[in-house]
Amino acid sequence: MTAEVQLRSTLVCPHCGHQATETMPTDACLYFYDCLGCGQTLKPKYGDCCVFCSYADVPCPPIQVDGKACCG
Template structure:
């Protein structure tokens, strides 16, 4: 997956906390615990994972032009 960005900064829609994390390349991440307020983030309807919904970079499969696991 050459040229794929592996890190994304998630912004919590509830408290605005931002956290930069390494994205999994072989699985979707459907839940994410906000490190600021503890809210459990889930993908928005139509998105495959929390990185596609709340991250500044889409997940690796989407970047590579493939379908994600969702």
């Protein structure tokens, strides 16, 4: 039995600590995200496919399903 894919994830800005819960896209990687707290543009860390995999509590849907990035 496989776990259900979670589509909501909470991003935490590494610059100011602001948290925002967002809905993740299922058909594309979100490469840029503008922090709602400080305005900094977040980009994935080296080796990650998207900002959710780098800065959120739940990785993106493709990683959840089979461990592969959707855009890598």
